[in-house]
Amino acid sequence: MSLVARYLEANGIPTVMIANGRDIVEHCGVARLLFVDFPLGNPCGEPSALDQQREIFEMALTLLETASEPRTTVEAPYKWSKGDEWKSLIFSEEQRFLDEEATEHWLEAKARYKERKAEGQV
């Protein structure tokens, strides 16, 4: 995603990224990042938390207006409502990131990508 942000910026379209993976985005380097410290999957706010989602979206728009230089990161002032336990469990031995079925899907998609690439379709 960061690569697309950079491509659009280099071609004159301002972007703002709303993301959960701060280190990944900052390692790549983008113009504007609104960092939301939630589990991977809900960058724009907790499910059904409408007021929070609206505030996060407004923060992203404000960042578009106010950033004056690249690598501008703003952190949204919210904590995950169920606590921080997810932070120590993600990618841990006791909690695998992908279950067997999801791993299988991922390997299938990877193989399909290779096939389609060989056929010149992607």
Next chain:
Amino acid sequence: MSYVRYIDKTRAYYLKEGYDKPYDWAHFDDVPFAPLTKPLSECRATIVSTSDIAIREDESADHTQEMFVGNAYVIPSDTPVERLYSQQEHFDKHATHLDDVDSFFPITRLREAAAAGRIGSIAKRLHGVHTSYSKRHTLEIDGPLVLERCREDGVDVAILTPI
């Protein structure tokens, strides 16, 4: 608690899983920056997302094929949010879910901003990009595709939401 260092965490995790070559996360020293040149209330906005966002019962697209491995694709911005969904599996499914599309693809928030005059308008197309198996594919195919479509639609600003 400080934020999660995914680069370090995934490196250690996949080493233990038996992958000996760590993933090479994209990194650049310089960062392009396009300044906003007019008020947001006059800007046309779009969303670009890697959430595998898809349309239910969309007979014009073969999502079983396109969903995970195709090139950048579009979602018409007038699609009712009830028809949008994601089958993305690469998120923290132990901690949360993707049942609320607006929690990762803020189409309703975008409509509210347009209705309130906070942004000028919504582009006719929103964009999906697959988390590609190739950085080169993203840079040489997906990036140019999204840019071309944004230019055709008169897009002034883009809101990007990775999962």
